[in-house]
Amino acid sequence: MTDAALIWSYLSREPLLWLTATLLAYWVGDIAFRASGRQPFINPVLIAVLVLALVLWSTGTAYPAYFEGAKFVHFMLGPATVALAVPMYGNLRAVRRAALPMLAALLAGSFTAVFSALAIAWAMGVEPSVLASLAPKSATAPVAIGISEAMGGAPTVTAVLVLLTGIIGAVIATPLLNALGLTDWRARGFAVGVAAHGIGTARAFQVHETAGAFAGIGMGLNAVLTALVAPWAMGFFN
Amino acid sequence: MIPALATILLFQLAGEVVARGLGLTLPGPVLGMVGLLAAFGLVPGLAAMVRPTAQGLLAHLSLLFVPAGVGVVAHMGVLRADGLALALALLVSTAAAIAVGALTFAAVARLTGNRADD
16 A cells, blocks of 8 residues: 555656656547547547546646646647748748739638637637637647747647647538638648648648648748737737 | 757757847747748758658647647636637637638639649
């Protein structure tokens, strides 16, 4: 009995346990995602978050104790954001060839995403700190978390809102774009990447390769634009 | 791998220093990404050197936001209080952004004679 208690008191103080748990939970989510035939609503991150939340709750572990271990994974968000320069560089040729339609769609999509979300939440009485967490939700997670932090939002709330945005975008994109009668794969993919970042991009790749490539470009460009638009838009809703 | 990782971290570090030094709301890593993109254009061979490590990092991108996501347990109150407003905001704004973005792209492509099949 004391042995088990001693082992637990060691584990609950060291980062090893929660670092391992984070990877295991993601692994479980990834297995479920593959088993479902990569359905967009079976999201490995969402599953991992639910599993870990349940484990924390049932072991009475506070979030800061968990984060002591998980911070090693969290830290890699910064380098991963910088690494996005690689796929963007690879797509420069495609960007140059369709520069005007892309620029117009980027501006229109990014402004629509930020302003419509803020306007709806603001009209329904959501407070400013939550609005700051919501504003960057269409940008890719590491960037959105950084923007939210810089504007006084809660990065953890942003992380969940970003995830949900990606899942919503991945699920509705195909029926919505079909209903609009759009057949240009570049337009379809690009818009999904701008509005629904990496999860939308992964979905676009499943539907059509050109759509996927353009979604990746849209995601990268909107990561930069959202960092400029979101803080500015927040000024209108305070 | 070490030179590539050092390069990535160096650009992130430079981004953080510039962002904080100038008091920008732009996150340091985003500035680092823009800087690295510019460096790819200026330094031949840099992109090829960084690519394998960058692709390794990006292949597991979604794992990286699990820790932040779990933080939602500490914010359940917020999400419960504003749940309906946030759900509506996400649904409407995501649908609107996809529709507006795609229609704009198609319209401008048509106006400028930019064809899909080339």
